[in-house]
Amino acid sequence: MNVRFINPFIASICNTLETMCATKVTIGKPSLKGDNDGSTDVSGVIGFSGDAAGSLVLHFSFDVASAIASKFAGCEITQDHEDFSDAIGELANMVAGAAKAQFEGLNVSISLPNVVVGKGHNVTSSKGEKRVIIPCETEVGNFMVEVGMIIKKASESRQAVAATGA
Amino acid sequence: MKIMLVDDSRTIRNIQKNVLKQLGYEDIVEAEDGVIALAKFAETSPDLCLVDWNMPNMDGITLIRKIRETNKTVPLIMCTTEAEKTRVIEAIKAGVNNYIVKPFTVESLGEKINQTLSKAGAGA
Numbered sequence: 286m287n288v289r290f291i292n293p294f295i296a297s298i299c300n301t302l303e304t305m306c307a308t309k310v311t312i313g314k315p316s317l318k319g320d321n322d323g324s325t326d327v328s329g330v331i332g333f334s335g336d337a338a339g340s341l342v343l344h345f346s347f348d349v350a351s352a353i354a355s356k357f358a359g360c361e362i363t364q365d366h367e368d369f370s371d372a373i374g375e376l377a378n379m380v381a382g383a384a385k386a387q388f389e390g391l392n393v394s395i396s397l398p399n400v401v402v403g404k405g406h407n408v409t410s411s412k413g414e415k416r417v418i419i420p421c422e423t424e425v426g427n428f429m430v431e432v433g434m435i436i437k438k439a440s441e442s443r444q445a446v447a448a449t450g451a
Numbered sequence: 452m453k454i455m456l457v458d459d460s461r462t463i464r465n466i467q468k469n470v471l472k473q474l475g476y477e478d479i480v481e482a483e484d485g486v487i488a489l490a491k492f493a494e495t496s497p498d499l500c501l502v503d504w505n506m507p508n509m510d511g512i513t514l515i516r517k518i519r520e521t522n523k524t525v526p527l528i529m530c531t532t533e534a535e536k537t538r539v540i541e542a543i544k545a546g547v548n549n550y551i552v553k554p555f556t557v558e559s560l561g562e563k564i565n566q567t568l569s570k571a572g573a574g575a
Contacts, residue, residue, distance in 0.1 A: 304554035358462050375460040379554045382532020
């Protein structure tokens with residue numbers, strides 16, 4: 286996990302929730318994901334590809350997911366509402382898109398969102414790369430943002446060569 | 452005044468619909484991807500389209516290009532998470548009249564819609 290990616294995700298989480306959900310987010314200390322971290326009820330997942338690759342996962346309990354989805358949609362969205370997954374997926378999409386815009390010098394694309402719903406599930410990376418958990422606190426409850434990103438180098442190495450005049 | 456909303460998220464379409472209703476626009480057509488939007492565009496001839504970029508089946512930039520092949524004047528607004536300058540330039544080259552980056556405030560969405568319609572010489 287390249288640490289240059291952490292701040293763009295923190296900024297995009299705060300901005301997206303404040304703008305779309307009128308919800309202020311207090312960010313806790315990011316830490317590397319351990320084997321027992323990340324058990325959750327609702328996960329919004331977005332993949333990144335291109336000059337940098339990886340994924341973003343928003344992890345919520347059912348209660349917090351419902352509260353945030355309701356604030357986002359402007360009406361009550363319980364976990365059995367037909368738009369529940371759609372709302373969580375779109376929030377993940379916005380967080381990913383706003384973060385991606387801050388990856389300077391990297392040409393990165395995002396996938397369409399996927400949402401996993403199930404009590405106490407775990408989302409794992411098949412590649413076994415180190416991932417970071419960013420704890421988020423709001424007035425409607427806490428949630429976690431999980432990020433794992435690696436640089437594929439193409440544009441960045443070209444830029445570095447250009448900058449040094451090599 | 453007929454407005455078409457193209458976005459694979461129903462939540463976003465509902466948010467946009469609420470803004471449009473507050474602005475006095477009630478005649479709204481919805482599509483969840485570019486393929487459906489292209490068919491509905493031909494059927495309903497909307498006066499303005501709000502188009503998402505990343506969608507299944509046909510993305511928004513392809514939809515914009517296809518609409519512009521046959522209609523050079525209908526106002527098109529891209530409403531997307533794609534915020535990089537290169538994407539905005541690509542969208543302008545494809546023929547969009549305005550560009551809104553998600554996340555957006557209800558006020559900014561309303562302003563962009565009004566701005567686009569007044570430039571196009573139309574109103575509610």
